[in-house]
Amino acid sequence: MGNEFMIQDNQRESDDIYTVARTVVNTDDEGKTLLQLCNPSAKSIQLYAGQALATATIYEQVWDEGYTPPEADWTSKLPRLPTETPPGYQPSDEIDLSKSIFTEDQKRRLKEIINQHKEAFVAPDGVLGCYTGPIKHRIDFKLDHFALHDGIVYKVTTGTPVVYLPKDTKYGKELIEKIHGDLDEGAHMGRDKTYHKVKEIATWPGVELAVRNVVAACPTCQKTKDPAVARTRARLHEFESVSQPFERVHCDFVGPWTTTERSYKYVLVIPGTPMKNSLLKTGEVSVNEYMDNIRRTLGRQQAYCRAKIEERTKERNDRYNNKDNINDVQFEVGDKILLRKGPRDKLSSPFLGPFEVVKVEDPNIAIQGFGRVTRNGDKREIWVHKDRCKKFVERK
Numbered sequence: 001m002g003n004e005f006m007i008q009d010n011q012r013e014s015d016d017i018y019t020v021a022r023t024v025v026n027t028d029d030e031g032k033t034l035l036q037l038c039n040p041s042a043k044s045i046q047l048y049a050g051q052a053l054a055t056a057t058i059y060e061q062v063w064d065e066g067y068t069p070p071e072a073d074w075t076s077k078l079p080r081l082p083t084e085t086p087p088g089y090q091p092s093d094e095i096d097l098s099k100s101i102f103t104e105d106q107k108r109r110l111k112e113i114i115n116q117h118k119e120a121f122v123a124p125d126g127v128l129g130c131y132t133g134p135i136k137h138r139i140d141f142k143l144d145h146f147a148l149h150d151g152i153v154y155k156v157t158t159g160t161p162v163v164y165l166p167k168d169t170k171y172g173k174e175l176i177e178k179i180h181g182d183l184d185e186g187a188h189m190g191r192d193k194t195y196h197k198v199k200e201i202a203t204w205p206g207v208e209l210a211v212r213n214v215v216a217a218c219p220t221c222q223k224t225k226d227p228a229v230a231r232t233r234a235r236l237h238e239f240e241s242v243s244q245p246f247e248r249v250h251c252d253f254v255g256p257w258t259t260t261e262r263s264y265k266y267v268l269v270i271p272g273t274p275m276k277n278s279l280l281k282t283g284e285v286s287v288n289e290y291m292d293n294i295r296r297t298l299g300r301q302q303a304y305c306r307a308k309i310e311e312r313t314k315e316r317n318d319r320y321n322n323k324d325n326i327n328d329v330q331f332e333v334g335d336k337i338l339l340r341k342g343p344r345d346k347l348s349s350p351f352l353g354p355f356e357v358v359k360v361e362d363p364n365i366a367i368q369g370f371g372r373v374t375r376n377g378d379k380r381e382i383w384v385h386k387d388r389c390k391k392f393v394e395r396k
Contacts, residue, residue: 004059016045020054165204176214217393232329234363235321336392354392
């Protein structure tokens with residue numbers, strides 16, 4: 001008898017599926033021995049003369065007391081007893097893809113392919129799959145411009161490689177907020193500058209939309225930035241005709257003027273809205289008789305003047321409403337708005353709020369929470385024109 005050797009598989013790649021059993025053997029006088037080959041596949045394999053299948057090392061193991069060599073511990077090699085395959089069992093349930101770099105869509109497609117070929121896997125009942133048909137499915141991954149380094153995927157186009165993140169990643173949003181709000185990075189830059197700054201570090205599907213949403217919902221930017229192109233400008237509305245004098249009264253103030261001796265510097269103007277037909281009563285002539293006289297004597301002139309006034313009013317409204325800077329934002333109950341201040345210094349924020357819209361009568365809206373509370377502790381409601389308002393976008 002020859003020496004004892006430890007025989008084990010050499011782990012070389014091969015197109016055939018087999019493995020050499022790990023065993024301790026004795027060689028004959030010519031130095032030959034038998035090998036145990038395990039073929040778990042359902043296909044025949046072909047070996048060639050001189051082909052290297054295994055490695056052999058001189059076996060000189062000295063066993064300590066209580067030690068059992070792996071090849072002698074046969075109880076640990078026994079297969080588990082088969083169990084009944086549960087209803088709806090899918091082989092993909094046994095696969096953990098949590099650490100995979102695949103996207104969610106790619107993971108879903110891979111699991112669908114696995115589940116379509118159940119015969120190629122061993123089910124819990126212990127029956128060995130014997131699927132020999134062709135698997136025609138495949139998942140294509142475009143890796144022309146990507147590189148993997150230390151478990152991190154980089155996108156390589158031109159210049160410095162950038163980290164490639166999965167779609168809808170929370171890390172992308174955190175990166176945008178960090179770059180947009182950090183004083184060292186630029187202190188609340190606009191959408192385009194923030195986007196280019198983010199692209200220098202990382203990219204992912206939908207990065208531009210993510211930047212747009214984060215910048216639009218930034219509370220600091222909404223309260224301090226007031227670009228003219230984004231201001232609310234309502235269209236002109238026409239008042240309904242009145243039926244009697246002083247049915248509707250308008251008021252306004254003019255000033256400040258030079259302070260008078262009595263310390264006044266504003267003028268309050270309260271004009272009554274005139275009727276299209278002035279109603280007068282003189283002497284014994286009733287209103288109806290007076291109106292009949294006007295219609296008989298000035299009917300044509302009155303109709304002409306009324307038509308001219310309506311025509312000029314329509315021209316004025318159309319000319320104003322067709323301006324490029326008209327931005328008639330529609331507000332709804334429950335919206336949050338910022339209220340533009342009056343005169344202010346350059347360093348203070350131009351807006352107050354946010355406040356909640358509780359009523360809408362276009363072009364006016366009622367907001368709650370502005371000013372002091374009532375004696376009962378309730379929030380006050382005030383009416384403001386929507387030209388002073390700006391929609392507040394809340395962070396999701």
